[in-house]
């Protein structure tokens with residue numbers, strides 16, 4: 001059997017519409033169905049917090065506290081990973097700056113969490129990914145990179161911080177040349193690492209698309225936008241060093257321009273992700289709604305396959321309202337591909353019939369809501 005990451009047991013306390021909820025999955029795929037507003041996506045969001053970051057809604061920690069009490073929240077889980085079972089506890093207490101994490105009872109960082117649990121999610125909010133801002137596509141790409149390199153998040157935070165410092169320095173002449181030099185050297189080094197991580201993730205995705213039998217469309221992916229450097233992945237260390245040198249030079253030369261603009265106009269924060277629907281040679285943005293959705297599903301599956309190959313464990317898949325967009329045949333194909341991957345998927349949909357083609361081992365749970373409190377229908 002494929003090695004994978006699976007949530008065996010999940011407990012929610014005072015998390016959004018859930019006062020208390022417990023799902024004992026035994027590792028099976030989970031299909032949550034129920035009316036709008038029942039609390040299905042909230043469960044997927046809770047699972048997404050078992051990996052680093054702000055979760056699939058990108059919500060600040062206080063927002064997830066159950067209203068009106070707002071006494072904080074807790075998500076606890078037993079997770080099976082290739083290196084054994086671990087207990088994860090993540091919680092927010094009012095007054096804290098963010099959520100805290102414990103792994104097996106010990107305080108841990110989110111980066112450490114990333115070494116254990118990887119999730120790949122697809123939500124209705126991503127439907128406009130190809131037509132909206134480049135920042136959304138960068139975030140989508142960076143989430144994929146984060147799965148391969150748990151430190152990518154820290155690198156990005158350090159990059160943003162150095163960039164803010166440089167912008168501030170440029171806005172306050174006369175410039176301190178030495179300080180600018182050293183900030184730009186740092187920015188260039190971090191920027192080159194980010195660009196390399198993205199290039200490597202795209203290469204892994206390409207490979208996963210090339211080697212898979214899938215009924216979902218292939219996407220040709222490339223880094224685009226104002227910063228789209230060529231990175232030779234046969235010599236990645238050298239390519240990264242070379243890119244850092246180029247970037248440092250571009251930053252130094254760009255000082256007057258960036259000072260006038262009030263921001264840094266070169267670097268990986270100016271990159272974009274482009275996708276072409278390969279079979280039609282059509283840019284994703286020009287594809288139909290259904291085709292765009294199929295491309296996203298395809299990329300998420302490719303990402304999951306690539307992660308399974310690289311890390312030895314299929315990630316947890318969080319597919320929010322994905323089934324509703326597919327006809328019966330495509331739904332069956334999706335479930336078959338998830339099964340072939342060996343991944344644990346958490347899926348939502350309004351009606352149970354959406355999950356008819358899902359294997360008999362799947363846990364089908366009806367979610368209901370009464371008086372603003374979600375619960376699982378015991379039947």
Ligand SMILES: Nc1ncnc2c1ncn2[C@@H]1O[C@H](COP(=O)(O)OP(=O)(O)OP(=O)(O)O)[C@@H](O)[C@H]1O
Pocket residue numbers: 015016017018034035036037038039040041042043063064065066067068348350372
């Ligand atoms: N902090 C919070 N405290 C209490 N309730 C909340 C909080 N945040 C969101 N909710 C409630 O949770 C409910 C939405 O839950 P969720 O998004 O999981 O629904 P859903 O079952 O996925 O519905 P849909 O089918 O429409 O997507 C809403 O009624 C919302 O008001």
Ligand SMILES: [Mg+2]
Pocket residue numbers: 040041042320321348
């Ligand atoms: Mg929902």
